[in-house]
Amino acid sequence: MAVSYMDFNSPNVQYFYDLRNNRTFTKDGNNFINALGIQQLNTLGNVSLLDIYLSKANVVEPHIHQNASELVYCIQGAAIVSILNPFTKTVLNFNITPGQVANIPQGWFHWEMASVDDTHLLAIFDAPVPEFIAVSDFLRLAPRDMLAHTYCLDQATVAQALAPIKSTTTIGPPADCGKHHMARPDSAPPQAEPHPQGSYPVYGARPSSFPGIGNGYNWQG
Template sequence: MAVSYMDFTSPNVQYFYDLKNNRTFTKDANNFINTLGIQQLNTLGNVSLLDIYLSKANVVEPHVHQNATELVYCIRGAAVVSLLNPFTKMVLTYNITPGQVANIPQGWFHWEMATEDDTHLLAIFDAPVPEFIAVSDFLRLAPRNMLAHTYCLDQAQITQALAPIQGTVTIGPPADCSHQREVRPDTYPPQAEPHPQASYTGYVSRPSPFPGIGNGYR
């Protein structure tokens, strides 16, 4: 929807923008994200997008946009888009190739993994700034004693396991990962279909109640 209060006679009205001028995350030369919002193009209204470039087996980490629905369009390459349905407690996986889309409802956990090199995705949002809550932020900031107590885990083990997460990952594995395992994107279903996972009994079926953890890709 256009911004109704905009003065379209103003010399400051913007109708063009080059996405490469707003790189908001870089892992390396083949894995990065450009962003377009009303800060860059003031005639957008309630629309924004992420211009995502990935090489094979790189993942836009699990995250939530608590204020926006996301439509992922494949321009080049191929990717698996996965989302957790909080009502059925199932993970849905969709293999997308050029010209195909996958839609993630507002507030649902989701992630995208490239299955080919030189994959190019466009993520379109129905909000001027899609708020971003990364699972890596929760894992690195949540008190270890709380996690151990809540999920009946060994505190020393969970502390050791999560210690390497020192910042928001955004595109994983992190560039400095020294013990990457063999990643097999081909293990995902070749056709888009749901498959049951372990029950996520702690997840509430509504958008995240924890605002302010993230406000866009950084």
């Protein structure tokens, strides 16, 4: 949507921006996110985007955008975009390759896993700055006794399992994660798995080489 209050005669009007100037998250040289919002380009209106680079088996962690829908477009490589449908209580997995998109309704839990190295995704939002609630923040901040009591779990086991989560993960596994914690690519979701509340269908073309986002990112630059 256009910005009706924009003074297009102002010398401060912006029409161009280089996303490489606003790195909002870096895991390593192959896994990082650049961001574009109205702070960087004031003529955008109600739209923004994330420029996402992932290597194989890296995951943009489960999260929601409570104020925006998201359209994920694959520029290069391949990824599985997974969505938790809150109405059917099922997980939908979409394999996307260059030229394909997956749409995520506002407020739905979702995550993206790269199927191959050098995967490049563009996430487009219908909000000037999409708010971001990461599951890692809930897991690291929720009281352990509450979790154990609510789900009838052993509190010591819960505390031990969640202790390594010290900050917002954003792209997982964390850089300091041992190899034995890395999700094996051949255990990723392309094959349907039985589930008591439904199945895990996979949509889109499976890549032949596949063997197996607090209150927002730092958009200020």
